[in-house]
Amino acid sequence: GIQVEQSPPDLILQEGANSTLRCNFSDSVNNLQWFHQNPWGQLINLFYIPSGTKQNGRLSATTVATERYSLLYISSSQTTDSGVYFCARAGGSQGNLIFGKGTKLSVKP
């Protein structure tokens, strides 16, 4: 079946450091999203990025659909960036998402 794999599973950073999170998927996608889940459980949309590169402030993302991976870059990390980052792709024509297992990010002051 469709697989979404994220790495690393855990990441601890000092405030101000940069990081790269990776998402590999098993076949071609027409929907790839990155989310940040805050400590209260809210899934916050970061990027909808089936291909190409997007930037939003300190965050940017790149999806190379032909090579079946996506990267999320976080620069100058802040303690508020802590939480779990999920990538997810559509599992079918209904748009339902299949999630990776997430990367748990802890940013220390």
Added chain:
Amino acid sequence: DTEVTQTPKHLVMGMTNKKSLKCEQHMGHRAMYWYKQKAKKPPELMFVYSYEKLSINESVPSRFSPECPNSSLLNLHLHALQPEDSALYLCASSRLRLGTYEQFFGPGTRLTVL
């Protein structure tokens, strides 16, 4: 506006209770979803409604009963739940046009079954 709302935020219920979770969106999205998320796990799909019709049921036990009264509302009726059903229940919505599947999530209902 990209907001999906869910009520209640927290719910504690006994195994013999009947309760309902509610989800609402006003983005004109024609697909709505229920996901279940256990601690330290990713969300997993339960149900999909497209154009107010149930299109996907991921073999969810009948003690969970979804309902889509109109294109903006989605309910999840709960009856005779088990303690292992305790989880975060997330509602989401999206358009159904190819290339615009971006999905938006509500804040979730944290359910505890005693």
